[in-house]
Amino acid sequence: MPYRAPISDYRFLFDHIVNLKQVTTTETFAEATPDVVDAILTEAGRMCEEVLAPLQRAGDLHPATLENGVVRSSPGFSDGYRAIAEGGWVAIAASPDHGGMGLPMAVTTAVNEMMASACLSLQLNPLMTQGQIEALEHHASDAIKALYLPKLITGEWAGTMNLTEPQAGSDVGALRSKAEPNGDGSYAISGQKIFISWGDNDFTENVCHLVLARLPGAVEGTKGISLFLVPKYLPDANGAPGKANDLRVVSLEHKMGLHGSPTAVMEYSGATGWLVGPEHGGMKCMFTMMNNARLGVGGQGIGVAEGAYQHALAYATDRKQGKPPAKGTSGAIVDHADVRRMLATMKAEIFAARAIALSCGVAIDMAKATGEGEWAARAALLTPITKAFGTDTGISVSDMGVQVHGGMGFIEETGAAQYSRDVRVTAIYEGTNGIQSMDLVARKMMDGGEAAFGLLDEIEAETEAAKARLPDLAMPVWNAAETLREAVEWLVAQGDMSTRFAGAVPFLRAFARVLGAHFHLRAAMADPDGARARLARFYILRLLPEHQGLLVHARAGAEDLYAVSADDLAA
């Protein structure tokens, strides 16, 4: 059951849904001509199909291990990584100043997604490096940039992010790792970090850790945190990996999935590191990078959903059970109504989530190219939605994939269960989906809802225009947008954050539902007699109505919620 890169979907989305052209006609992204984008998709797609997809099961069956303090990656991962690095796929968005291709984030998002479909555990490695590259591009000194960026961009070196400590998870501000000045411009970093994805590997020359720690005398909380670059091997005078730094992998976690990705407990024992960004400015540096990392993780969810969908569709097309349910249908289970419903749901959800992610990518690109605050605000608004809805879609679609397989879905050899186990963590890491939702209803509404209203204005205007041609699809989308608008109005009027937080998760999901309907309607307008319109109809008439119940929940407030006390829960 081979993976097939959904190139035609990306092309359709770029051309008709997210308007990539507005990005590629800016000066910043002028290199990204249609031919270049097409070549990128085709070549990356081929690498994913031929090199990465065959590694998917190996990563699950033969987890990365720790042997005498050294990580041994899963069989074939070393070659797979080499293909990624040599193809230039580690960081196609990185700045040309240091060897990057400077391509749009929208295109990066598609490439990352394909790699995630093919082999999520390995894809996580370059995704981490991408985040590090971005942080260094924005905040590191020129010397650090010159030394590290070329190595990271080629993939010769890999990057990690070290935030979490046992007592500091969602509450990053509680971290205790320390950084003491060495007097020579470097710092001695000490502390234990947990949940470090790809904390080490056996296929790059060096591993560069971005570590959050506290300088002496730093205030408590997030305002006393600084960011440090701490390489596994200290670069020598020529910039080559030299002396081993004072850090080590203590252990690897046994996880529900993503076995091919070593999740490390890291110990820093006075390791040498260099400050990135200002003293006590670590959180801000992390946030720069986190937005794009969140888009990347949303893309992981979508990628896994695509893999799980293809897997389930192949099975459903092949597997025969019962009588053909209607004229012109075969006995394959794809023709049974409930299986068709599941597969159509999976495909429609993937389209919606992918459109949201790519539109987020476009907003990031436009913000970079134009410097316009509206684009930045659009990107900021769409980021938590992309992350949470993309990963929730990964979870729900891969779960449906298991169900389509029936009993075979529960058998590991089938491969369906692995998608479900692997993708589960994407709703947790890089800020849990609860945190994403809180970000949406609080921080992203600090503008009084301006960004949200702007988006809803666009949706309603476009929907209005679609009414003449596709009234039975346009009307429900318009109504849903209006219901969402009322919810946003209610939300921004709530001064007590608990009231917003109490319905944050259903609110985010409803927002995604409406966005998905908007993009499906756009697809139907572009292809009114084709498959895209039929899928849009399925989504708008069957899945969109979920927004009603979600928005009732979203507006129910905190009082009734807290009325169910901790004692009640334990009763």
Add this chain to the structure above:
Amino acid sequence: MPYRAPISDYRFLFDHIVNLKQVTTTETFAEATPDVVDAILTEAGRMCEEVLAPLQRAGDLHPATLENGVVRSSPGFSDGYRAIAEGGWVAIAASPDHGGMGLPMAVTTAVNEMMASACLSLQLNPLMTQGQIEALEHHASDAIKALYLPKLITGEWAGTMNLTEPQAGSDVGALRSKAEPNGDGSYAISGQKIFISWGDNDFTENVCHLVLARLPGAVEGTKGISLFLVPKYLPDANGAPGKANDLRVVSLEHKMGLHGSPTAVMEYSGATGWLVGPEHGGMKCMFTMMNNARLGVGGQGIGVAEGAYQHALAYATDRKQGKPPAKGTSGAIVDHADVRRMLATMKAEIFAARAIALSCGVAIDMAKATGEGEWAARAALLTPITKAFGTDTGISVSDMGVQVHGGMGFIEETGAAQYSRDVRVTAIYEGTNGIQSMDLVARKMMDGGEAAFGLLDEIEAETEAAKARLPDLAMPVWNAAETLREAVEWLVAQGDMSTRFAGAVPFLRAFARVLGAHFHLRAAMADPDGARARLARFYILRLLPEHQGLLVHARAGAEDLYAVSADDLAA
């Protein structure tokens, strides 16, 4: 994080929600006095807490294995099984004629659920035996009953069900196993069966297989299937296990979860078996048993949900992150709005699913005790809802349990992930939840909706009566019941089954939502100033509204669904 049997919940449900008294005051169940029921719950609960719960992780970490054709169960399972058997918990509902206690199915449901919370993989063993006992009680000859039932009821012997073959899953009628008469009243059974839960074990003297096979000359499809009892060891003249039968475990599956339960491929090579029920009447015999087995599997889902909930609540009460979000709250994450939302959802869903399951048990008991067709129809209606909603709740609640744990949820040592992996199969086996939904909208509506309307009449009458006292809860429930009634009316008017099947899954879920709201409202009326009313409020105002979108989906019909063609799906 020890499991605590939710005895007080069962008591409340028995007393105030499902009216167990109407069962225990019938002649049939007169033995089940309040004291007896209480003692049963307490003793079974203690056994689950003390003996079974400690086996949960061992079953996951040390799966059952096949060694030289013999199944070796997980460490401790043998002792655990002995505690179940010696406590008399294998089959408390079995008829006293053969040593059973003849207790109500509602009480059995509670006991089964507790065992499922504590150790799902081991609980599946007696659950299978219960199904076999029921099939034999209804359909076996007196000789077979006398020989097998006492051994099965004490748990000295275990029972399995053998339906599935590689080409015959949901389409049982496609099975090919054969039964040739031996001329002495016995039959020679040949064929391969797959997905046989507990196909063998190392802690009972014998394993008795109920096997579906075809007699010579049988017609194709389900009407040509007969049921046979095929023991691992043929009973000798004294009824003791004698000569080994011609059957073997070929292999065990590697599964996503439920590792402690060996799932076997069974090979029958002319094994000696005896007909149970009439020739070619195997499917009917299976259906007798299947209804209760489906209730049992629904209870598995609820049991796992309870275990996952307790696990998550303990973590959330202990784990501190961030500032206390409001006055009077601690820094524990249980006080953060979104975590509170998840835990309240989990608890409210468990209550709803458990009330539905126990009311299904009561309907089965009342049908047995009174012989009234209305009770039988009620039981038949509630069975697929109990199975699908119970197991979906198991899946969604254990998934939320993972999320409550944050990063720790993805780490296997935490135990949260195991609930999620183990319970996944319950939505698949014993008829997938898609099959349950099709059963609900087709077979269970062959009465023109009479049973459904009868139930909705009761709900609306009770809701009407509640309006004076709890108007803000009663009104939404009444409205939801009315919306559901309209959907039932629409459904029974659809002659084309594809039209019904196209929305069967959302229809079933909406039905469960309304039932859950009905039972929550009843709980609020019984405890208007207490924790139950606060939880009811949470459910009715936040979760019930989901029914609207679901019923729109349920009524969307088959045309648009099939418009998304198999080619569209592959495009």
